[in-house]
Amino acid sequence: MLNCEPDDSAVITTTLGCQLAELPLTYLGIPLTLRRPTRAQMMPLVNKTAAKLPTWKSRLMDRSGRLVLVKSVLAAIPLHQILVLQPPKCILKLLEKIQRGFLWDGRAEANGGHCHVNWRAVCRPLSLGGLGVQDMERAGLALRMRWLCQIAPELYACIPKRHRKATSIRDGLTDHSWARDIHGVLGLQELGQYLMLWTEVEATVLTDQPDQLVWRWNANGVYTAKSCYRSTFQGSRACPAWKLLWKTWALPRVKFFHWLANKDRCWTAERLRRRGLQHHPRCLLCDQEPESMHHLTLACPFSRQVWYDTLSWLRLPCRPPDNELTLHEWWITARQHTPKPMRKGLATATLLVPWLIWKHRNSCVFDGEQPSTQRVNDRIKAEAALWARAGALGLRAVLPVDWDVH
Template identity: 60%
Template sequence: MALRTRWLWFSKTDEHRAWAGLDLQFSTEEQAFFFASTHTSIGNDHNTKFWEDRWINGRSVREIAPLLHACIPKRRRKNRTVAEGLQAHLWARDIHGVLGVHEIGQYLLLWRLLEGIALSAEPDKLIWKWTEAGTYTAKYAYLASFHGSIACNHWKLTWKSWALPKVKLFLWLVSLDRCWTADRLDRHGLQHHTACPLCDQAPETMQHLLLACPFSRQVWHEILSWMRMTCRAPANDSSLLDWWLNAKQDTSQLMRKGLASATLLTSWMIWKHRNDCIFDREQPSDHALVSRIKAKAMLWATAGAAGLRVVLPTSWDVH
């Protein structure tokens, strides 16, 4: 979107581009982002659109008088420039239809705002609000798309830990509740097993499968003990990511990278074991799963997971 917005910027600021004058098509989202990111400093106003652009103290007529704006024919809104509209109050002639009390109020408001506006000999200047210089850059267009987003520490576990890309993607899906556990299958009206395939004691949700299931809790306990972790095993935490944040506080600085990789690995292996039980008719076995996790942890450490090398036993005994 940031790069597409670049085309919008140059279509309004550089008429010498080879594609200038072409009917470029932009999505509603791109146009709305550009509209929110720019305003015009008026000069001679031969290029600024009276009804569409943001030129009245950084606002557009549509923002100031939306009901009045709706009374303007679409063709007139697209073509009327500020210079034309201000000449002998020609903009007032663009209004069509019957005006109600609210429309008349907005008409008077707009009239008062336009009284103090005077054109100059300088050309119009389009200003990009996200930079001090007022000019577009792809970097700041990209950063602007994150305005209003909510910061969250969970991303560090998902994307900053040493793990295979497919394991990171799995944990990302877990955080979005997009894994096909029984509760999600039920919401979509799809065939599903009713109980957790690992413990057969409760309805399967991702929170239950990874944290509350007695089978999984035993696996967590054995793996954390084998890695000499001092944090408690997951219990009834609200989510895996919340458990990790709490466990990190109870873990020494030296072992935290290992804890993060172990969290991803153990979760991933529990999920794989669950799938083996459902699709391959394998019987749940915490002993077999723990052995697989230990073997996989050794492979990860050999492949470059420096954090895991710190927490693994010196002998690297799988059994």
Template identity: 40%
Template sequence: MIALDLPKWVIKAINKQRRGFLWKGQEKANGGLSIHNLEALGTALRIRWLWLQKTDASRPWTGLPTQVPNNAHALFNVAVGSIVGNGQNTKFWTDRWLQGKTIVELAPNLSQLIPKRALKQRTVAQALAGRRWVADIKGALTVQVLVEYLSIWDLVDNLVLQHDVPDQHRWRFSQSGTYTSKSAYELHFMGCTKFGPWKRVWKTWAPLRCKFFIWPAINNRCWTADRLANRGLQHPAACPLCDQAEENIQHLLVECVFARQVWLEILQRLHLETIAPRPSSNHFSKWWRQAMRSVAKEHRKGLNSLIILVTWEIWKHRNDCVFNSARPSVVAVLQMVANESALWCSAGAKHLHTLLLRSLTSTP
């Protein structure tokens, strides 16, 4: 992928195979599962050639034309800023060296009068020598072109090059200022809607199957009665646990009186009853965020594990009631939570273990 553009049919065929065993999606921070977009990944890897060509003249191929797609060139031009020293490795018209912008951006009408060869190849050193950039202008000078011409003249006329200082190029989307394939890949998704609780979901100690439940639960993608009804499928007439309201995943986890009783019983034993869901709690993710902020910092990771555990057991008990005709039982859920928490602690959930031990005598 770093050497060649994958044909569209190859990407389509690979994605078809990937969908056979897992969903496709965006980065976890954007609400996906971090399954890479192959087209964006290929572009990010190809940008590396442009970066090395710009920053490492010792490479024997840097003087040769590179077969890089236009979208890679466009992203590279956005991502790289230049600090002019001797001006020999910075393009006058197209590099981002003047007030953090390119001259093409500062003077778009003027740039249209520059021949393509000069536009792409003229360096700052060449352009400033004898004001050669002025000679690059070909065509009729309209009022707007003259205004832009005078503006550029004012910006560059007094510029003094440092002949013993090489130009510097900085990758603007990494802290080190150096290209990384990760930052180039993430550049494709700037502006995407962020999935706020992604760290609470994916960085918390919990079995993966529980995380795979909590992720669609927060996104309202669980097959509760409301979603089944919207698709004309058979569904429970009311919440299987409380039989008082129509079922949806937000109701099931924090609004249902049965779920609230489970949360209160568990959190009371840990002296954390003040963070239990209240009748006004109607959004699981918001309640989770508020609860996490209400406890001491050293307990937050353990609390996150506990919340995932309890929601998982509530969901399993709901399914037992729906599919196995079990009777709703708070005692049964509490026992399942106790048994499962012991297994989690034995398997390495050290922050949950700390919470269960220390909260017996401490307050939030």
């Protein structure tokens, strides 16, 4: 009970048979206080999230498996609280630190070379080149936007409480009297929200029709947290290869590899050279040119021979890669020269071949194995058969008819 006299409180507690408690307190797992929650009040949330890690055998999982746990568990635990509270930024950073460390290194903290990609890029949607991990700050904003005062929360806090409900929309729009209700010193955030609100109010015209809330970021005009979250990325550049990476049938670890390769974050000789680390002067597969991800997957004579052999026994009529800048660019061209029933199989093969070329390259670097196109082709055939049995229906359509993959 807030702002109650002691006598009134005694009557209510006697009637209801309940106890009195003082703020701050925790109710349904949410810390309640008269002010914004402090770091100390939100630390149980961080501890609860970190306590999940020791129970998982992270060293037995690859990064694609850890990504699933980050999305479904570590990113979901704080949602209950950020729905109603705006945690301090230090708390959000601690939560993201736990997620980042578990994804890249399987523990609560990972720094430096363990983190292959900036966390802000990881938290972008799949279509924008990220991994689809929720950005805690953006997600909290989207969830709390359902409350009308969140249209300009910092500016709303500068309006005295006695004016918030006493002034009607018509009175506020008259001669811009709503602006005179703002008190206190305005910072950069408040000024930005003030200018945004002024622009919106200028275009407002009152009519005799009933009021209606229209959410411009959804086709039906209804607010959803999903559409609000996506709107925070408005103006971001889309990733042209995202459908090939994430809509094609392939193992999750293969998709994760291609996502890293698309961002040039695999440890090729070229990347080792840029970091000043020890590296081979030439590609170990062809011994002709410096090794880069583009060279390994598209330009290397060894890889092009593997591509040619694979496309031949898969009965795909498209030509192998030749001077394309990216794997996605070659796939778009090859898709145009492939019959429609075989296109899904082509997409799966586009992810499968570079993956096994990369694994063969690693065997040559770390295990001393000799480059062999025949060995790579045999591994591609064996893996393709396993993928077809596991559910790659598009791949079944292009495999030789005498293969038993059902």
